[in-house]
Amino acid sequence: MPNLTINGVAVSVPEGTTILSAAKQVGIHIPHYCYHTHLSVAGNCRMCQVEVEKFPKLQTACSTVATEGMVVRTDTEAVRKAVRGALEFLLIHHPIDCPICDQAGECGLQDYYMTVGLHKSRYPLGDKIHKKKVQDAGSGIVLDAERCILCSRCVRFLEEVTGTRELQFFRRGDHSEISFFPGRPIDNHYAGNLADICPVGALTSRDFRFRCRVWFLKSAESICTGCARGCNIEAHFHEGVLYRYKPRVNDAVNRAWMCDFGRMEYRKANEARLLAPFVRENGVEKEMPWGALMPQVAQRLSDAVRTHGADTVAVIASPQLSNEELFLVRHFASDLLGTMNLAFTRRAPEDGFSDDFLIHPDKNPNSAGARLLGIPGEEAFHAVAGRISRGEIRALVIFGNVLGAFSEKGTLELLSKAPFIVQVGTNEGVVSRAAHAVLPSASFVERGGTFVNCDGRLQRFRAGFAPRGKARNTIEILVDLGNRLGAGWSFSGEESVFRALSRSEAPFRGMTYGSIGSLGREVKR
Amino acid sequence: METVLTTHFADERYRGIDGYRGKGGYGALRKCVSMPREAIVEEVKKANLRGRGGAGFPAGVKWGFLPKDLSRPRVLVVNADEGEPGTFKDRLILSHGPHLLLEGIAIACYALSIHRAYIYIRGEYAREARILEEAMEEARAAGFLGKDVLGTGFDLEVTLHRGAGAYICGEETSTINSLEGKRGWPRLKPPFPAVVGAFGLPTLVNNVETLCNVPWILENGGERFAALGCEKNGGTRLVGVSGPVVRPGIYELPANANLKNVIFDVAGGLRDGKALKAVIPGGSSTPVLRADEIDVTFDIETMAKAGTMAGTCGVIVIPEGTCMVRALSVLMNFYAHESCGQCTPCREGTGWLKLVVGRIEAGQGRPGDVELVLDVCDNMAGKTICALADAAVMPAQSFIGKFRGEFDRHIAEGKCPFGNRF
Numbered sequence: 001m002p003n004l005t006i007n008g009v010a011v012s013v014p015e016g017t018t019i020l021s022a023a024k025q026v027g028i029h030i031p032h033y034c035y036h037t038h039l040s041v042a043g044n045c046r047m048c049q050v051e052v053e054k055f056p057k058l059q060t061a062c063s064t065v066a067t068e069g070m071v072v073r074t075d076t077e078a079v080r081k082a083v084r085g086a087l088e089f090l091l092i093h094h095p096i097d098c099p100i101c102d103q104a105g106e107c108g109l110q111d112y113y114m115t116v117g118l119h120k121s122r123y124p125l126g127d128k129i130h131k132k133k134v135q136d137a138g139s140g141i142v143l144d145a146e147r148c149i150l151c152s153r154c155v156r157f158l159e160e161v162t163g164t165r166e167l168q169f170f171r172r173g174d175h176s177e178i179s180f181f182p183g184r185p186i187d188n189h190y191a192g193n194l195a196d197i198c199p200v201g202a203l204t205s206r207d208f209r210f211r212c213r214v215w216f217l218k219s220a221e222s223i224c225t226g227c228a229r230g231c232n233i234e235a236h237f238h239e240g241v242l243y244r245y246k247p248r249v250n251d252a253v254n255r256a257w258m259c260d261f262g263r264m265e266y267r268k269a270n271e272a273r274l275l276a277p278f279v280r281e282n283g284v285e286k287e288m289p290w291g292a293l294m295p296q297v298a299q300r301l302s303d304a305v306r307t308h309g310a311d312t313v314a315v316i317a318s319p320q321l322s323n324e325e326l327f328l329v330r331h332f333a334s335d336l337l338g339t340m341n342l343a344f345t346r347r348a349p350e351d352g353f354s355d356d357f358l359i360h361p362d363k364n365p366n367s368a369g370a371r372l373l374g375i376p377g378e379e380a381f382h383a384v385a386g387r388i389s390r391g392e393i394r395a396l397v398i399f400g401n402v403l404g405a406f407s408e409k410g411t412l413e414l415l416s417k418a419p420f421i422v423q424v425g426t427n428e429g430v431v432s433r434a435a436h437a438v439l440p441s442a443s444f445v446e447r448g449g450t451f452v453n454c455d456g457r458l459q460r461f462r463a464g465f466a467p468r469g470k471a472r473n474t475i476e477i478l479v480d481l482g483n484r485l486g487a488g489w490s491f492s493g494e495e496s497v498f499r500a501l502s503r504s505e506a507p508f509r510g511m512t513y514g515s516i517g518s519l520g521r522e523v524k525r
Numbered sequence: 526m527e528t529v530l531t532t533h534f535a536d537e538r539y540r541g542i543d544g545y546r547g548k549g550g551y552g553a554l555r556k557c558v559s560m561p562r563e564a565i566v567e568e569v570k571k572a573n574l575r576g577r578g579g580a581g582f583p584a585g586v587k588w589g590f591l592p593k594d595l596s597r598p599r600v601l602v603v604n605a606d607e608g609e610p611g612t613f614k615d616r617l618i619l620s621h622g623p624h625l626l627l628e629g630i631a632i633a634c635y636a637l638s639i640h641r642a643y644i645y646i647r648g649e650y651a652r653e654a655r656i657l658e659e660a661m662e663e664a665r666a667a668g669f670l671g672k673d674v675l676g677t678g679f680d681l682e683v684t685l686h687r688g689a690g691a692y693i694c695g696e697e698t699s700t701i702n703s704l705e706g707k708r709g710w711p712r713l714k715p716p717f718p719a720v721v722g723a724f725g726l727p728t729l730v731n732n733v734e735t736l737c738n739v740p741w742i743l744e745n746g747g748e749r750f751a752a753l754g755c756e757k758n759g760g761t762r763l764v765g766v767s768g769p770v771v772r773p774g775i776y777e778l779p780a781n782a783n784l785k786n787v788i789f790d791v792a793g794g795l796r797d798g799k800a801l802k803a804v805i806p807g808g809s810s811t812p813v814l815r816a817d818e819i820d821v822t823f824d825i826e827t828m829a830k831a832g833t834m835a836g837t838c839g840v841i842v843i844p845e846g847t848c849m850v851r852a853l854s855v856l857m858n859f860y861a862h863e864s865c866g867q868c869t870p871c872r873e874g875t876g877w878l879k880l881v882v883g884r885i886e887a888g889q890g891r892p893g894d895v896e897l898v899l900d901v902c903d904n905m906a907g908k909t910i911c912a913l914a915d916a917a918v919m920p921a922q923s924f925i926g927k928f929r930g931e932f933d934r935h936i937a938e939g940k941c942p943f944g945n946r947f
Contacts (some may be wrong), residue, residue: 043713044868046908057907063713085904089873122897127880150866169708169866172691174876176866 004070019061019072020048031112033199034151035062038256042152046086050074058082083116090149092123103201105214131177138185140206141194145177148202154194162188192263196246208244220464221518223451225444226262228362230453235445237464242269242445250519259359272428274440275469297437298484300420304395314341314384314393317375318400319364322449324497326373328478336485343380344370345404360454369452372507388417395420401429424477441474442467449494452523459520529741529761531777534621542663545624551669553740554631558677565636571747573759578732579836581825590719591727599727601634601642606688606695610809611839614763615733617775619653623660629736634681641682645700648688692863696911697730710867711911754780758824766792768842781824799844807836809856810916812923848943849928850886850935857882860917871914874905890936
């Protein structure tokens, strides 16, 4: 554990720690562009130069390992001049097109200009070197070579993380630029990360470009719902619209990355939403207030149980639901309806696309949680489906929009056999086109809870904003419906459900939201 | 005067293996294979042989940096990427004494238990590459290279690799990257090549001229070699003189030869009765000297004291009547063109220097431009991964430092006072 001082502040760090990381520990920010926590050290931007006693020249903090007794200064005139000089160099050919640049507001050049630059331009506008702008670099990435500061983060990412090496340096000196070989643009499933790691506006996301200025965006810690990996993400939203996902660093799960499929999952919070409860009478949809609809639904369900027996009622759950929701669903089915017809079914079969990095074949975030909470999966679902097709089910509650591997036609045919179907769902789909009562639920960014990922890691996602339209939190819907069936639930919010869950369910015993933290923890097995 | 390298260069047959052996060639290698390996290294250390690639690092010490542990194969990279403007000494060796280099390689590799050597030769040296390839064939056939060198059981594979025309590939870590098929970018150090070099292996990088001294040292002893020069600077240097002198060319001189004598005696002084204005003593990146500052010797310490560097001993003679702004502008174009583009200060700074020096020369300089050049230099010097930024900065700072008046006149008069036009 070398001990060193940085600007007079003593710090003790593990062997091998760089000055830059050591400084971070004591809250001293050393400017940098090329350094990235999850990529190799390049040392080429020269923004992190610091003074180290006994070294004749300034040293790059990103590449210099802290040693015992080191005396580091980041606040001397020599350091300030070198850093300001490096920034000035980076800006001399920069187009300064911030007003039309999507990076504005989260741009390393803007940020450091305000903190360490503030110099007047000494370079004539007419002598700036121009490079190609708005190039389609493939995989949804737009490349603007003129804004590029050649930090090589993207090149290293494609070399070290994806191994696909599409982007390279071309030409030399101040004509250097990042580009790709003709006809060989970026082609991998992790390209979105390039827009994230680019510290300037050189690589931007075609999907996000020009849709929202970043300073309007608010952020919520979340978990990607695209597959069972459970990549840690930040959900960025503004006025009830979810705009994008960014990966959140979690070395136990996704390091600093996420895949492009997961990245596009955000759209589900915006598109084809069910925003008001409705009933379908004689094939005609009729909007109905919650207050009028819920007693009807409760009545129909209890009638079915009373008249035909609990065996004629079924509940189909979804691994898109949180543990908290699934816990209530299980109680709802087993205790309130008293039926054994409970199963979960998944949005894509097990053999979904996968790779050896982050993309998992199970396209649901919480299959593991459903299993741990004792909700049976595919086999039980097929048994329930069999009962439906034989006309044995009089009332059916479906969460989500998917019935296993059934085609759209197959689903409609199956559902035509059930006289009463209630759907609790977020998006329009085949089930909502067949259901007799549709209860719109909050999207994953409008509610909070926990998932268990494919490796048995319990992770928490948080609500960013209130449910859109008249949609309601799934927990709220379940509590409302449950209490109408005599549950006597007093849950309010996901945390109160989790407290109950962690008391009764062995894999979660003793856990609290506090102990899950923002990076999650392993469940007990 | 005793010479080490060029003694037989006038004889064309010396290029072939028979001519080379006729002059005692490969005798040193034969002697070495019966010596303890440490004794060979010891001899090189005693010789006070300094690296001839420009930095002048003691060769014996550099050899000693290779790890003692032999569990990982190690590599020799011969730097034949001679690209420093004003420097053409290695070219002479490669075309006139290729076997001298091969023998030097064989001895170094034998001494350091290296079985793989790569000669990285400047791409433009096509003729020299051909000559070297023929020599390698001959040496292999004669048992000096390849499997079982001289029946000792020692294997040595030598590969010739031609560069593709980048000055930066002469920087040793850049040479290694280029050799590996990567972009010719200098590497961040540490780790140094002696620990992690070519293909991730411990690597020794030596200049052509450096290695060519080795056979003589082993033949005649390190002490005798050391005695040819002066303290800390053993042997001779190949001094290249270019510019309007009577006899331009390469001269082999003691390592402490006097620069003034080189120009006025050895090279016969300036042509057509021209007066001397300035001298760049060691290749284009070394600080320029005024005519009244050249009474200095080439040994590394004396040159440093004079505020410049012996570098590669590529002497560029600049006569009276030369516009120093123009001369600097030419150099700045070179460095801007050759900057690899990896680190910010050099990539952007060399281009900026080219722009501002160019506009001063073109009569479009603005008040404050000279200060601007110096400030840009300050933001570059010592602030990059390799020394190329310094290589560009040193001429700029020294040209302005010593000929400031010419720069100011360009700006004040709005034209080149020497009548240069673009």
